Structures are given as structure tokens and as C-alpha cells.
Amino acid sequence: MFFKNLFKFVEKKELKRLYIIVFLISIGAFVDLFGFVLIIPMSSIILDLNVSSNIEILNKFINFLQIKEPKHYKTYLLIIFVSLFTLKFLILFSINWFSSIFYVKFQTNLNQKLLKKKLSSSYKEYLFFKTRDFFQPIVTETDF
Secondary structure, three states: OHHHHHHHHOOHHHHHHHHHHHHHHHHHHHHHHHHHHHHHHHHHHHHOHHHHHOOHHHHHHHHHHOOOOHHHHHHHHHHHHHHHHHHHHHHHHHHHHHHHHHHHHHHHHHHHHHHHHHHOOOHHHHHHOOHHHHHHHHHHHHOO
16 A cells, blocks of 8 residues: 555656666675675685685686686686676666665655645645644655
């Protein structure tokens, strides 16, 4: 019931943006999960040489880059690890930036709609309520 009442105030353009934001947030959750999953294997590979010799994918990576000494492939893995986390940071930062912009615009539009509705009410309703009781819900009802 809450969502039905909420969708009355949401325009079609805002609803499309809301669906995009929800999709981007779910992608951000998977990117964040990927970052957590990547920490333990990469740290064990970089810190311990014996673990790295048992991993088949790592051996293919070493052969692909044609690296002869173990010190060099750890450097490459560290660079890849840092670049992946930098990419993860940029993705999550942009998702948070877009969602905060959407939140501010949505709250502003909702405040404007409620204020217009309050101002277009009858004069008897305005006299019945105190000014604080009349305009305070605009601030409290639209703040999530």
C-alpha cells in the first residue's frame, strides 16, 4: 500500500530513473562482492609463492605474459589487483553519485508538489491549522 501511494507522486520519467538506479545498485552490489572475493586469493598469491604454483589459471597467466622470474609476475598481479580495485571504486562512486542526484531531485519535486497542494488548499483549512502544523509536514514527510 505504501508503494502504491508513493507511485502516485512519481512521474514516468522519475520512475524510469528509479528503475535504472535500482539496476545500477544491484550491479554495484555484485562489483562489491567481486572485490571481497578477490582479496583473499590475490593476497595469498602475492604473499606466498607455494600457493601460486598450484593454481592452473595463474600458470596460464604467467605463460601468457612470458614471465620468467616469480618476482615479476607478482608485480604484474599487484598492478592488476590495484587497477581492478580502482575500477571498482570508480564504478561504485559513479553509482552513488547518480543515486544521490536522483534522491535530491526526487525530494525537491516531492517538496514542490506538496507545497503546491498545501498552498492551493482552501483558506478555511489554512486558518484551522497553525502555520507550523501546516508547513512542517512538507519537511518531515519528504525526508527519507
